[in-house]
């Protein structure tokens with residue numbers, strides 16, 4: 001594969017569902033390129049067409065028009081056998097885990113390898129390694145009903161990795177989980193991306209999920225792609241109306257509100273992966289100016305300090321300070337800061 005070639009490319013994809021009620025266009029003229037090693041978020045409201053899109057990527061759903069290229073090859077040109085192999089390279093995990101309830105964790109992970117014709121002993125060995133990798137080395141013989149939602153999703157992830165995929169497709173994989181379990185599963189996905197070099201596609205309706213681990217994002221609305229870009233680009237300069245709405249659900253902040261009150265934030269070892277400032281901006285819906293920053297990353301810790309200018313509105317300024325304090329950061333007010 002040419003290194004500059006996307007691992008997944010959607011070319012002008014349209015998907016029309018036909019039912020007794022008539023035709024429904026779930027996707028219209030969708031173009032998308034996902035490159036190896038990316039963690040690509042696809043975000044949109046309910047009914048926007050996200051699941052349809054991800055099901056078109058692995059041809060669980062055949063597009064009505066357009067082409068899906070995987071590793072440079074059009075899925076439409078593959079034989080059934082080749083398509084099966086391509087699908088093994090694009091594993092999927094779901095909101096509801098989809099585990100086999102009558103099978104243990106180990107047997108669930110062995111399942112796709114049995115189908116792929118891998119010898120039992122070899123499958124068992126690999127399944128054990130994968131369950132270790134996802135942190136369930138002590139639950140090999142547990143049944144799904146004996147496990148928590150987060151643990152079930154870990155089994156599903158191990159099972160998805162069993163066939164050595166190049167891509168992991170995640171359709172609302174954390175939507176049924178509480179916030180701290182969500183964080184843990186997202187951290188595991190990031191680890192898998194980094195350790196195994198697997199490209200990850202994350203379908204979600206939550207900006208927080210995109211913010212936490214994605215490198216790139218596509219915003220989908222009413223069956224069309226509204227905007228694509230790096231997460232940083234889209235977060236700082238959303239171009240589409242729907243992008244603005246996702247980044248600033250309470251309306252675009254007024255730049256004029258920026259005042260002279262400043263506060264100093266001391267990072268004393270909080271995880272560098274926790275995007276504290278970005279999360280605060282999203283939650284408080286206020287712009288802040290970073291006046292000064294001297295940050296170091298030591299291992300996975302952030303050390304250093306930052307001075308930000310607070311909004312003039314006192315209530316908003318207090319909200320910002322409280323929000324930062326709630327993140328266990330050391331925050332102190334400074335007046336008329338001169339950089």
Ligand SMILES: Nc1ncnc2c1ncn2[C@@H]1O[C@H](COP(=O)(O)OP(=O)(O)OP(=O)(O)O)[C@@H](O)[C@H]1O
Pocket residue numbers: 017018019024025026044045046047048049050051052053205
């Ligand atoms: N098999 C189908 N037949 C007819 N219409 C369908 C079918 N599957 C999905 N749709 C319609 O297509 C639209 C997009 O559905 P899709 O499941 O892709 O949305 P989604 O963005 O994943 O939503 P959610 O966030 O609720 O999961 C919806 O209006 C849905 O009703």
Ligand SMILES: [Mg+2]
Pocket residue numbers: 050051052
């Ligand atoms: Mg869906």
